[in-house]
Amino acid sequence: MLRLAFRSPRSDPPAPPVRQHDELATLADAVQKGDVAALRTFVTAIVPDLIRVVRRVLGANHPDVEDTAYEAAHAVVEGLKAFRGESTFRYFACRVAVLTAMNVRRKESAQKRAAARDYSDPDALYENVADPEERAAAAALVPVVRALVATLPEPLAEALTLHVILGYTVAELAAASGAPLETVRSRLRLAKQALRKAVQGDARLREVFEVEP
Amino acid sequence: MTDSDDLSARARRLELDDGELNSLHRTLESSLEARLAHRAGLEFDAGDAVRPGDDELARRIVARVVTSRTRPGRRRSHRAWGIAAAALCAGTAAAAIGPLTYLVRSLIGAHDAPPPPEPAIPAQAQSTSIPPIRDRDDELLAAPAKRTDPAPARPTAPTRSSETAANLFASANLARREGHPAQAISSYEELQHRYPDSAESRAADISLGMLLLDAGSAASALRHFERYLRAPSADLAPEALWGKSRALVRLGRGDDARAIWELIVNRYPDCAYAKAASAKLSVP
Numbered sequence: 158m159l160r161l162a163f164r165s166p167r168s169d170p171p172a173p174p175v176r177q178h179d180e181l182a183t184l185a186d187a188v189q190k191g192d193v194a195a196l197r198t199f200v201t202a203i204v205p206d207l208i209r210v211v212r213r214v215l216g217a218n219h220p221d222v223e224d225t226a227y228e229a230a231h232a233v234v235e236g237l238k239a240f241r242g243e244s245t246f247r248y249f250a251c252r253v254a255v256l257t258a259m260n261v262r263r264k265e266s267a268q269k270r271a272a273a274r275d276y277s278d279p280d281a282l283y284e285n286v287a288d289p290e291e292r293a294a295a296a297a298l299v300p301v302v303r304a305l306v307a308t309l310p311e312p313l314a315e316a317l318t319l320h321v322i323l324g325y326t327v328a329e330l331a332a333a334s335g336a337p338l339e340t341v342r343s344r345l346r347l348a349k350q351a352l353r354k355a356v357q358g359d360a361r362l363r364e365v366f367e368v369e370p
Numbered sequence: 371m372t373d374s375d376d377l378s379a380r381a382r383r384l385e386l387d388d389g390e391l392n393s394l395h396r397t398l399e400s401s402l403e404a405r406l407a408h409r410a411g412l413e414f415d416a417g418d419a420v421r422p423g424d425d426e427l428a429r430r431i432v433a434r435v436v437t438s439r440t441r442p443g444r445r446r447s448h449r450a451w452g453i454a455a456a457a458l459c460a461g462t463a464a465a466a467i468g469p470l471t472y473l474v475r476s477l478i479g480a481h482d483a484p485p486p487p488e489p490a491i492p493a494q495a496q497s498t499s500i501p502p503i504r505d506r507d508d509e510l511l512a513a514p515a516k517r518t519d520p521a522p523a524r525p526t527a528p529t530r531s532s533e534t535a536a537n538l539f540a541s542a543n544l545a546r547r548e549g550h551p552a553q554a555i556s557s558y559e560e561l562q563h564r565y566p567d568s569a570e571s572r573a574a575d576i577s578l579g580m581l582l583l584d585a586g587s588a589a590s591a592l593r594h595f596e597r598y599l600r601a602p603s604a605d606l607a608p609e610a611l612w613g614k615s616r617a618l619v620r621l622g623r624g625d626d627a628r629a630i631w632e633l634i635v636n637r638y639p640d641c642a643y644a645k646a647a648s649a650k651l652s653v654p
Contacts, residue, residue, distance in 0.1 A: 299417065
């Protein structure tokens with residue numbers, strides 16, 4: 158059995174798209190031909206990255222980390238037949254994980270807003286209790302960014318996720334989203350403006366980061 | 371000139387030379403937005419850590435994927451199909467976000483197209499949400515809810531001999547999300563019995579409280595909410611307080627419930643429950 162290759166703490170963000178030999182290409186081909194052993198090996202290879210991405214987007218203590226990572230893995234395997242090699246398989250898997258986790262985050266946010274509007278049924282709120290690590294980190298930016306991922310328009314949310322959460326460069330972001338560089342720069346600029354406004358709107362964060370209202 | 375966003379991303383990978391580092395520092399000093407984005411990125415990087423049980427977590431996920439794709443007559447959930455559609459679109463460089471979003475939402479259950487401005491609550495989630503509050507008195511002070519629902523069909527629960535607090539918590543959460551409240555209650559209670567001092571046990575108090583409340587056990591629910599609030603780090607205090615207020619109402623302790631709503635409004639004015647609590651207080 159392959160050793161599950163978890164990286165050491167403070168590891169690099171998930172692999173960016175690099176045009177080079179893809180070590181997972183042969184496995185992916187075998188998976189599409191129905192090779193169960195190849196399927197196990199392929200998923201084993203990508204799961205640590207999927208878990209890491211999902212944790213970054215949802216929070217390490219979020220109750221849906223495992224299910225979201227599982228759904229991302231399932232979707233990656235399902236998507237192999239349509240993958241045309243625009244990036245490495247590992248990078249493709251990370252982007253699927255980003256989209257899957259973003260979807261979870263945005264649904265939670267919508268449910269919370271719906272519950273807050275409907276006073277007769279705020280019970281749905283408990284389904285989406287805030288990540289304990291977020292609430293404990295009172296002066297951190299991580300919860301602010303995660304909240305923005307849930308509420309910004311999707312192009313901006315994806316730009317914010319891929320750049321700030323996962324550390325992609327502008328070129329890598331453009332390759333991921335299929336958008337021109339200038340469009341990506343514009344999205345990133347708007348996403349960072351939203352981050353600034355969120356910090357400026359919070360008295361505690363203003364004080365910590367010495368920001369004028 | 372190198373894009374400052376690229377400098378930030380490459381700095382996080384420790385790829386910058388001295389000249390680029392100086393350029394980044396100048397940018398961060400002059401731009402609040404660049405500084406906040408870079409700082410946030412560093413916080414995310416610092417949060418990465420291999421946790422105890424990660425190997426087991428990964429093995430479970432691998433096993434689930436292999437099982438789901440190899441067992442005879444396998445059936446995929448609507449949500450998996452929706453996410454698969456997301457993957458298909460993610461694989462094409464020309465995919466636009468808008469159509470992708472709509473496709474994913476439509477496949478996972480938000481069937482009332484056209485695409486709403488905000489993500490819709492999918493039908494599947496609605497069907498597994500907590501049932502409406504019943505008005506009957508608390509008849510089950512200590513007994514768990516009757517098991518009337520079948521166990522989840524998906525063979526994902528670990529064997530009893532290999533269960534840990536994390537596994538039990540995950541199983542309970544899964545049962546709750548899949549609409550099996552009785553099994554969820556049982557799993558949470560087992561977790562708290564076997565691992566009373568674990569972080570998972572503490573977090574389970576809120577889920578248990580809500581489940582018991584809807585099962586008609588307001589007094590038991592109240593005990594769980596109060597136990598959570600007594601914990602040193604009650605990070606989910608607004609949630610627990612809201613649950614406590616509901617339990618108090620069900621037990622006919624309206625004045626005590628009003629005190630809780632006032633506490634929510636005064637101490638946690640920005641929380642998701644503050645508006646609802648304020649509305650409750652406005653009704654005499």
